[in-house]
Amino acid sequence: MKNLYLPFLLLLSSLNVCAQDYKGIWTGHLRAEVYDATVLNMQYILHVKDQNQNIINGKAYLYRNNPLKAEGALDFIGVIKGSELNLKELKILYSRIPADTSRFLCIKDLELTLSQDKGVDNLNGTFTGAGENTLPCYPGKAYLQRFNKDNQDDIPPQLLTTLLLDDRDPNVFMQTKLARPIVIEVTNNVIELEIGDYLREDGDIISVFHxxxxxxKNLPIVNKKSIHTLRLNRDTELHELILYAENLGRIPPNTSTLKVFDGTKEHQIQISSSKEVSAVVYLRYNPAQKNPSQ
Known part of the structure; x- marks a missing residue:
């Protein structure tokens, strides 16, 4: 009986790790130091709006009132690996920083670890990044706690209202809802995208965002396939593609075939977008491990 009981416990442990729920609000701060001098200390809030197994997405908010008021918001996506969360901010939604300073909002990559302390979930780790001007930001550390009654006063009331209202709205891009993403595993960072019409041509036009x-931009969908090469950053595991319908053609919705070829495997999916909903594909970069004898 003991021999059966141990594997059962291991199975339950594995299921618990896979079932970890990251959805909701996480609040804390970012801190960066250079030669023991603090160069960044801002409140940081993650709002995980959706979790599909081990893939998450949502919005990140930054806020500081003193000594220099600044705030901003960004979209993000992330990958969960057990107790590890690799998160990538994508796009600055808004940035309010005094124009008379040289400061700018940073688009960050965060590596966080989930832990528990006195019954409270924590996400702590490090971040790096760069601004929209490609200038690097100071690397630093992130300290976050799951939102609870003991830390709710740490969030400014106006921002808390924004978060609670945002929880009712879907993820959006260019005034369209984002469909549940299709996840494709790729093993090489150079990807070939082939886009064409899978039915008869009807004047569909799309734009693709990475x-x-x-x-x-403004690609007509025709029977003759259009081929494009996409180079993925090797340091980033998850990459987002949004297929946005510039029009609906003569026969709605906007439809196309997308083939993804990474040099080893080919994936083909049927894409459907409208003026209300944009299709989403996540490319999960997992490089093939080379045999040491090769």
Whole structure:
């Protein structure tokens, strides 16, 4: 009986790790120091709006009142690996920083670890990043707690109202809802995207955005396939593609076929977008492990 009981416990432990729920609000701060001098100390709030197994997305908020008021918000996506969370901010939604300073909002990559202290979930780790001007930001550390009655007063009332209202709204991009993402595993960082019509041509036009930045603009969807090469950052595991319908053609909705080829495997999916909903594909970069004997 003991021999059966141990594997059962291990199975339960594995299921508990997989079932960890990150959805909700996490509040804390970011801190960076250079030669023992603090160069960044801002309140940081993660709002995990959606979790699909081990993939999350949502919005990040930054706020500081003293000595220099500043605030901003960004979209993010992330990958969960057990107690580890790798999070990537995508796009600055708004930034309110005094114009008479040289400061700017940083788009960050965070590596966080989930732990518990006195029954409270914590996410702590490090971050790096760069501004929209590509200038690097100071690296630093992140300290977050799951939102609870003991830390709710740490969030400014106006921002807390924004968070609670935002919880009722879907993720949006260019005034369209974002569909539940399709996740594709790729093993190489150079990806070939092939886009074409899978039905008859009807004048559909799409634009493709990689991590919220324009990648292909105003592409007519025709029977002749259009091929594009996308280079993924090797240091980033999860990459987002949004297929946005510029029109609906003569026969709604906007439809196309997307083939993703990473040099080893080919994936083909049917894409459907409208003026209300944009299709989303996540490319999860997991490089192939080379055999040491090769």
């Amino acid at each position: 991590n919220r930045k324009p990648f292909i």
